Amino acid sequence: MSRTNPRFVGGTATEDYRPGAVGGAAGGRGRADSALTRRRISQVVLYTLLIIGALIALLPMMWMLSASFMPTGEASTYPPHFFPSRITFSHYGELFTRLNLGRYLFNSALIAFTVTGLSLVINSMAGYAFAKLRFRGRDRAFRILSLGLVLPVQVAMLPLFLLMKELHLINTYWGVIIPGMASIFGIFLIRQYALSIPDDMLDAARIDGASELRIYWSVVVPGILPILATLAIWTFLATWNDFMWPLIVLSDEAHYTLPVALANLSGEHVMDTELMMAGSVLTVIPVLAVFLFLQRYYIQGVMAGSVKG
Amino acid sequence: MSARISRTQMPADVGKAAWLFLAPALVLIFIFFFLPVLASLVLSVTDFDIYAIANPPTTRFVGLANYVKLLHTPEFWTALKNTFYFAIVGGPLTIAVSLATALLLNARIVRFKSFFRTLYFTPFVTTLVAVAIVWRYLYHTRYGLLNYTLGHFGIGPIDWLGNPRWAMPAIILMSVWKNFGYNMLIFIAGLQAIPQDLYDAAEIDGAGPMRRFFNVTLPLLGPTLLFVGVITMIGYFQLFSEPYVMTGGGPLRSTTSVVLMMYEEGFRWWRMGYAASIAFVLFVVILIATLIQFRLQKDRT
Numbered sequence: 059m060s061r062t063n064p065r066f067v068g069g070t071a072t073e074d075y076r077p078g079a080v081g082g083a084a085g086g087r088g089r090a091d092s093a094l095t096r097r098r099i100s101q102v103v104l105y106t107l108l109i110i111g112a113l114i115a116l117l118p119m120m121w122m123l124s125a126s127f128m129p130t131g132e133a134s135t136y137p138p139h140f141f142p143s144r145i146t147f148s149h150y151g152e153l154f155t156r157l158n159l160g161r162y163l164f165n166s167a168l169i170a171f172t173v174t175g176l177s178l179v180i181n182s183m184a185g186y187a188f189a190k191l192r193f194r195g196r197d198r199a200f201r202i203l204s205l206g207l208v209l210p211v212q213v214a215m216l217p218l219f220l221l222m223k224e225l226h227l228i229n230t231y232w233g234v235i236i237p238g239m240a241s242i243f244g245i246f247l248i249r250q251y252a253l254s255i256p257d258d259m260l261d262a263a264r265i266d267g268a269s270e271l272r273i274y275w276s277v278v279v280p281g282i283l284p285i286l287a288t289l290a291i292w293t294f295l296a297t298w299n300d301f302m303w304p305l306i307v308l309s310d311e312a313h314y315t316l317p318v319a320l321a322n323l324s325g326e327h328v329m330d331t332e333l334m335m336a337g338s339v340l341t342v343i344p345v346l347a348v349f350l351f352l353q354r355y356y357i358q359g360v361m362a363g364s365v366k367g
Numbered sequence: 368m369s370a371r372i373s374r375t376q377m378p379a380d381v382g383k384a385a386w387l388f389l390a391p392a393l394v395l396i397f398i399f400f401f402l403p404v405l406a407s408l409v410l411s412v413t414d415f416d417i418y419a420i421a422n423p424p425t426t427r428f429v430g431l432a433n434y435v436k437l438l439h440t441p442e443f444w445t446a447l448k449n450t451f452y453f454a455i456v457g458g459p460l461t462i463a464v465s466l467a468t469a470l471l472l473n474a475r476i477v478r479f480k481s482f483f484r485t486l487y488f489t490p491f492v493t494t495l496v497a498v499a500i501v502w503r504y505l506y507h508t509r510y511g512l513l514n515y516t517l518g519h520f521g522i523g524p525i526d527w528l529g530n531p532r533w534a535m536p537a538i539i540l541m542s543v544w545k546n547f548g549y550n551m552l553i554f555i556a557g558l559q560a561i562p563q564d565l566y567d568a569a570e571i572d573g574a575g576p577m578r579r580f581f582n583v584t585l586p587l588l589g590p591t592l593l594f595v596g597v598i599t600m601i602g603y604f605q606l607f608s609e610p611y612v613m614t615g616g617g618p619l620r621s622t623t624s625v626v627l628m629m630y631e632e633g634f635r636w637w638r639m640g641y642a643a644s645i646a647f648v649l650f651v652v653i654l655i656a657t658l659i660q661f662r663l664q665k666d667r668t
Contacts, residue, residue, distance in 0.1 A: 101476050108471055112486045114544070119493070121512060122501045134510045184392035193382035199393070206396065209404055210605055210653055212626050213646045216633050217406035218399060223420075240395035270384030299494045301608045302626075306634055317496035321612050324500050331504050338497035349492040353485060356492070360552045 119342070126150070126336035133331035149336035159340060161312065162319040167344075169231055169304075169315060170297040173238040177293045178286055180240050185248025186278050190255060191270075206242045212302070219306055233307040234315070238297055244289050247359065251285035252278065287355040295345050295356075316341045411643035420637060433644035443645070445620050446628040447652075449535060453624065454603040454656075457539040461603075462595055464543055465550030470580075472551070473558045484555070488548035495545065499612040502541045503528065506613075528614055531621035538609045538622055546602075550595045557591030558584070593664045597657055604653050625649045 121140065125133040126149060128142040153159040187193075188200055218237065219228070227233040255278060263273045279286070301317045308314055314322065320337050327333055349356055411433055413419075419426045437443050468487055472480055490498070505511050506527035514524045527537040561584065569579045585592075606624040610616050616623035616631075625645060633642030 097476065104471060104474055104477055108477065108483050111468060111471070112483060115487050115490055115548075117512075118498065118501050118505060118544070119489070121505065122497075125504075133504065134507075136509055138510055138512050138515050140512075180391045180395065183388040187385040187388035191381050191385035191388070193385040196385070199389070203393075203396070206400060208601075208654060208657060209400075210601070210646075210650055211400075212605060212607075212629065213407050213650045214400050214403035216629075216639050216643050216646060217403035217410055219634070220420075220639070221399070221403060221406075236395070237399045240392040240399075242396065245392060270381065270388075274388065295492055299496075301496050301611075302630070306630075317494055320500065321496050324503075324612065331510075334500055334504070338494075338500050341494045341497040345492055345494060346489065349489070350485070353488075357488075357552060360549060361556055 122335050122338050122342075125332055126339045128332045130330070130332055133335065134329075149330075149333045150340070152333060153336055153340065157323065157337075158311075159316075159319070159337065162314050162316045163340065165231070165313060166298055166316040169234050170294050172231070172235050173297045174290050174293045176235070176239045177241060177244055178290055181244035181289060182248050182279065182282065182286060183274065184240070185245045185250075186252045186274060186282070188245065189249045189252035190257070190260060190278075203242055203245065207246075215303065215306060222307060227307075229308055229310045229313055231313065234300075234304050237303065238293070238300075241293070244293065247289055247292075248282065248285060251282050255281050284355065284358070287352065288359040291348060291352050291356045292359045294348060298345055407643045407646055410640055411647050413640040415640040415643075417637035419639075426640075429640070433641045434648075436641065437644050437648065442620060442623070443628065446623045446625045447648075449621065449623060450604060450606060450625045450652075452535055453539060453542075453606050454600055456536075457542050458596070458599045458603050460539065461543045461546050461599055462550055462592075464547040465595070466554050468547065469551045469554035469558055470584075472555060484552070487551055490545050491548040493545070495608045496612055498545060499541065499609050502537075503613050506537055529618055531617075531619045534614050534618060534622045538606075538613060541613075542603070542609060546599070550599065553591060553595055554588070557588050561587045589664065593660060596660050600656050600660065601653055604649065604656065625652075 124141055127145045127147070128139065129144060129146050130148075132139055132143060188196065222228050222233050227236065259277060259281075260273055263277050268276070298315075299317065300315075301321070304315045304318050305321070308318060311319070311322075320334075320341055323337060324334055412428060412430055413426045414429045414432075415423075415426045471477065472484055472487075477483075505513050508514060508524050508526045508529065511527070513527070518524070525533055527533050565583050565587070566579055569583050574582060605626055607626040607630065610622040610624055610627050611630075614622045616627050626649065629642045629645040629649070632638045632645060
């Protein structure tokens, strides 16, 4: 089990630039020139492909943004417009006034922040215990836990709904928060990173008479901060984007998260293309911002996940 | 030496602390995940329905009746077929696009790598419900940008989401766009782990780019390919939000997936016993698909 590849994780994929065959041993000037030409051609081809790919990746989101500023009806004209003829913010205004979007934004943020905060504490304690504390039954507990990785969450949803109903948590924020607080993936992520904490450091703290809780807080947590950042971003984005469980457990509009509200709105307002695009923009912008600012940590999670397999 | 002594001196304390650290996570995962999964198996052999929600004691044990009924329901076979269509066409397609972009980004002469990588990864982090709505408009037969673009190449307007033949390909296309960035990152890491010497040696032996790809890159990417294959397949068998938002499972049930059917039976019609049997079939399908991929990998090595 190797650790994450540091060359890649830092957002600095090695951009080694090899001068190719230019000035190679035997070749004369003519040969060097043709090698240079070939290199130029392949460079042009590669960049063309890369730019086409980038356009395909970005166009849907650029159109979403552009259409959200179009006057009503303009996104449904032929031939289609890509840019608004004039910019209007009225759809955003309507979302926040008549359609209560501020409320859903608040719900989504509240749930995502709460789940993230709680999952950091719960999963880091468990991951650390699995990595560094010796106790009877550790390996068996870990094996049972890893079985959970192959169970699709949907299998749990029907009884989970009935359980939530017994606990009177249907249609509450906690109904969404509680099942998201502990995650097997999160525990694995932390455990793998915490394995690298030197045992001597923990033992030294024990000899100094520090309690286990104190060691966790003052030695372990500072040592695993980067992976905590990774877990925080993963949890935040996953909770924000989650759809199926919130759809099931939240039945009253006042508790809807953004994706649930958006799916609901899109049924009633199929014809209001521009309005729906504004709603999509508001749903996507927070996650995009988190990703773009903290992508280093996010990508680390992708890599750690792949190593685990 | 003193560290070693302390280790043997305090195992009881450390053990107790360990279980305290583990307790919140394990209790939560057990109560809100493992227990419901087991309960789902129990639920699937009962006739738990809307009356049982109000009055649970009316529930009766029905044995395998739900499963038998399921096997005799054409809609279930349709949902299973649709899910397989999505996973078996969409999965490999996503992986192929991911690998192609990873190879592009791994080319020595390309610069601005991290810039392109970020761009390609962006669709993956976006909210599925929001982009599914966006794509619904991009797929519009008359006003959608996709048909407009295709029109320039002489391809007639396609009724993407209204035609039962095109609705699933449309969902697959969007999913490839949304998901390829994740696998791409994993492939890039895999590619960077391949030693440059091997390529150099192959080049000296006169191997062209194609030969180098099939003889060096692909074999050494084996474990990465297995991982990507397994997680992509597991994810794709759980198809739900895309058809829920884009097509509602239609037209003519052509995009109703197993999970969508489970959702409708369980949470729209409250036939929860029946829906639980659908959930369990899904679990078995995913388990078998995972085992097959592991077996394929084992056979090769």
